Amino acid sequence: MIPKSKVIWMNGKLVAWDEAKVHVGTHALHYGSSVFEGIRAYSTPRGAAVFCLDQHVERLFNSCKIFKMPVPFTPAQIHDAIAQVVRDNKLQSCYIRPLVYRGFDNFSLDPRTSPVEVAIFAFEWGSYLGSESIRSGVNVGVSSWRRMAPDTFPALGKLGGQYVNSQFIAMEANDHGYQEGIALDVYGNVSEGSGDNIFVVSGGVLYTPPLGSSILKGVTRYATMTLAHDLGYSVVEQNIPREMLYIADEVFITGTAAEIVPIRSVDHVQVGAGEPGPATKKLQQEFFSIVQGRVPDRYHWLTFVNDAAPAKAKAPASSRRSKRKGK
Ligand SMILES: Cc1ncc(COP(=O)(O)O)c(C=O)c1O
Incomplete structure (x- = not known):
């Protein structure tokens, strides 16, 4: 089973892992009307580094273009949100799953009247085939x-x-x-x-x-x-x-x-x-x-999440409260 992380980015806000829920009428659940990416971050001597983040964000937006899904965020915002999810969950080697999906409105087979929602979550993960x-x-x-x-x-x-x-x-x-x-x-x-x-x-x-x-x-x-x-x-x-x-x-x-x-x-x-x-x-x-950062990154494939621009999304109320209490 996928191990839990602390927070998931949903539509621009950070929510607690267990609170990242959708309605059962969500269009994507019925008809596969979603687009996603699978991305890895690796532990390096400079902290967690996301591999080929630009290429993945570009493919995500291309997939959305093919499927006529206008993403309500810019590629730069999604790029920063992915780095933020790794950083805020204090993950090192992990798998990151950005998901753009048609939400709950109606069951029309022309999906364009259903809202476009975006979620990004990440979790610790070893190799897929062992x-x-x-x-x-x-x-x-x-x-x-x-x-x-x-x-x-x-x-x-x-x-x-x-x-x-x-x-x-x-x-x-x-x-x-x-x-x-x-x-x-x-x-x-x-x-x-x-x-x-x-x-x-x-x-x-x-x-x-x-x-x-x-x-x-x-x-x-x-x-x-x-x-x-x-x-x-x-x-x-x-x-x-x-x-x-x-x-x-x-x-x-x-x-x-x-x-x-x-x-x-x-x-x-x-x-x-x-x-x-x-x-x-x-x-x-x-x-x-x-x-793994053992030789210079001569292709500029790595995005070091601790070097990334400060994130904009807010932490969920529960984790802001626990920070105030010094936990
Ligand atoms: C059908 C399919 N082909 C190829 C790949 C490999 O692509 P990538 O190297 O971008 O993960 C994937 C994984 O995303 C896939 O799902």
Whole structure:
């Protein structure tokens, strides 16, 4: 279960964790009319640092634009609110979930008459697929569920309703004993995992599906491609046939939740030597040394929450009272 933090940012105010509630008639609960982000902050020698905050805020607003949801806050306000939530909850390594959703008004299938609400919460969180997954890798299977065709749902938007597809992929993978499921796109090419992007290493070149393969434009995918270029690898975005996963030297997945996770086998077919390969290990090492502040942040990927501008949202009455009492 998600561990409780102290406060949650809701529509510009901080409320106590247990008070962050919505009405059962909330449009998003019925129809998936929401947009969200998944962001990580890492513990560094300079305190908690949010990874690629600008990129996540930009994607959040792009998703809202796609879904015609006018956000009642500016990107700068959301940026500051995210830093504030980490800071005020005194979190270090944590997962942050900004959520923009259609609230309670009516059940019209044109959602634009329902209000747009915003919440941001954060909590301490380890690795999504288990810490062993990062070290030793995981076994995955190709799902019988495809990603959406381009003219059905907008894959570039991180919209709540689209995650029903991810849930089918994840359930099937777990039922078959895999730690993650890899979905094909509607044309039968490799698309992505239920919650992560995929890379294949073959002959020293990195391959990853293009945006047209119904993938989310992952922030960790972008960071991995940047690191790979700088490590001297060619990175090619191209259609990937399923069987390329079986004959690759290395396969790994990337995502905010998963981070960078080696794949040991696909459909019970061993990938390479069946253990994390040299390119995957190098990328993991580069990635973790930057996000954990062990080497200089040469890409300006980190936002140190204690350096951020003073926050504007008010603390809930209960925590203001306890501060006055000196607790
Ligand atoms: C479907 C899907 N693909 C890919 C990703 C990876 O994206 P990111 O690296 O921005 O977390 C995620 C996670 O957000 C996802 O849900």
